[in-house]
Amino acid sequence: MSDLPFVRDEVRGFTPYAPGLSIDEIREKYGLARVIKLASNENPLGVSPLVVRALERTAPLAFRYPRGGNPVLTAGIADHFGLDPAGVAAGNGSDEIIDLLIRVAARPGLDNVVAFNPCFSIYVHQSRLCGVDMRQVPLAGDFSFDFEALLSVVDENTALVFVTNPDNPSGRAVPADELAALSGRLPARTILVVDEAYADFADPAKDYTLLPRLKDFPNVAVLRTFSKMYGLAGLRLGFGAMSPALADYLRRVRLPFSVNLMAEAAGLAAMQDGQFIAATRETVLRGRAGVAAALAGLGCQVCPSMANFLMFTPPLAAARVFEALLGRGIIVRPLASYGLPDRLRVSLGSDEENAAFVAAMREILGQAGAAGGA
Missing domain, CATH: 3.90.1150.10 (Aspartate Aminotransferase, domain 1)
Incomplete structure (x- = not known):
């Protein structure tokens, strides 16, 4: 079958994300x-027992739309993680926040996005879909982070630099201090996006997260997911923590109601189950x-x-x-x-x-x- 003439060039040759076998x-x-x-x-x-009970209570309300912007969820996330609620943007998994950051910050045909190789495929897919150049440098031979190599491909048109910490698939991690130092070496308009999907499992966890220090780094955005530690992979819930001004732009362009009522209730309950x-x-x-x-x-x-x-x-x-x-x-x-x-x-x-x-x-x-x- 010949390719469709109305499909964008960026989409041709795309392959879908390949999840693990079921x-x-x-x-x-x-x-x-x-x-x-x-x-x-x-x-x-x-799944947490508190989440199960919250879903049972919320199920009869499934015919209702959630509140726009999920303000109760955002406030709960801010309280749980010690963040400014104005700087929290909830999403349909952290994947949505990745997509929004690229759409908001990177100009198609002009800007570039930088990451290590290998990396989470969504960084690559969404950059390509948005018509943004993706630049990658290999991790060191032992899968440690070669930040000098990463910086060598950053220029004034680099919109975003993605670092997953701990990394996937290796599991390697660097202390948050090293990422803080990296953020200070980036161009003024470049956002360092630290994907902390697995940071809850670092030991000690406090040494590997930039979340408590975000106010000191306005050019840093941190991604978190409820799919791992909180057991909500099937409900798709995540968030980005960043400067209030950047979070405001993400909320402006996010599709309405992308975080559903059940995910919101489950996320609030999950954070309560210490x-x-x-x-x-x-x-x-x-x-x-x-x-x-x-x-x-x-x-x-x-x-x-x-x-x-x-x-x-x-x-x-x-x-x-x-x-x-x-x-x-x-x-x-x-x-x-x-x-x-x-x-x-x-x-x-x-x-x-x-x-x-x-x-x-x-x-x-x-x-x-x-x-x-x-």
Whole structure:
């Protein structure tokens, strides 16, 4: 079929975002009764009981529109994170805030956006969709952040610089002080966007976030999501924290009602459940240490992580290990789409899920070793 003549050039050749495999498709493909999904960095404990109750209360109101601008949610976010509510912009996931920042700050055909490679594909997709040049520099060989290389491609027409901290898929992180220093080396009209989707899992978390210091850095915007620590991936909720003037422009151009009534209620409830937040963090940090040690003991090269996942290079071909895990009902994330075909990423699950993953890896690598020895 020939390409449609009325489709914009920026859209030709686009491929959709490829999410992790679903539990249902693997269950059906392999005829399995149980499937463990450790591919999408979701909350290992599921959903807060307070969120469940809030959704039950809110469901009968689903026929109503939410309030424009979600002022109660914005105030709740500001109170929970210690922010100026005027500088908070809620979105349909932090993805929407990424899109809005590019649309508001970057001039098509004139400006550029800068990020590391690999990076979250949405930075690349939305820049391209908006007709904005995307410049990328590789991470260092150990996946640490080479800020000098990043700065080498920044110029007076750089609208946005994206840094994910902790990074995905490596899990590496830098202290917030280094990002603060980076912001001071950017051109006057350049916004440093720090994507802190996984910052709640850094240790200690306070050393890796710029949120409490935003007033000192008017050229910094911080992204946060409710999909990880707060267990709301299916409801799509996130926010950006930035200068009140920039947040005002995002609110002006945001599509009306993009944050739905259920997501708003769930987000408010999730922030109130300190016990669930603490249990999630404890589970992830315990799992991260245990699974990393187990993988290293099996001959895998494990990248140091401050996130709720681990990137590793197995001693066998990554594609072979990935398929062998699928056959045992365990979904992890292959990283070929990140340009890393020899590596896999595993989300930290519950203690039981982590143990099942480690047992499967022992079986897979043990069988390969026995076959090699024969």
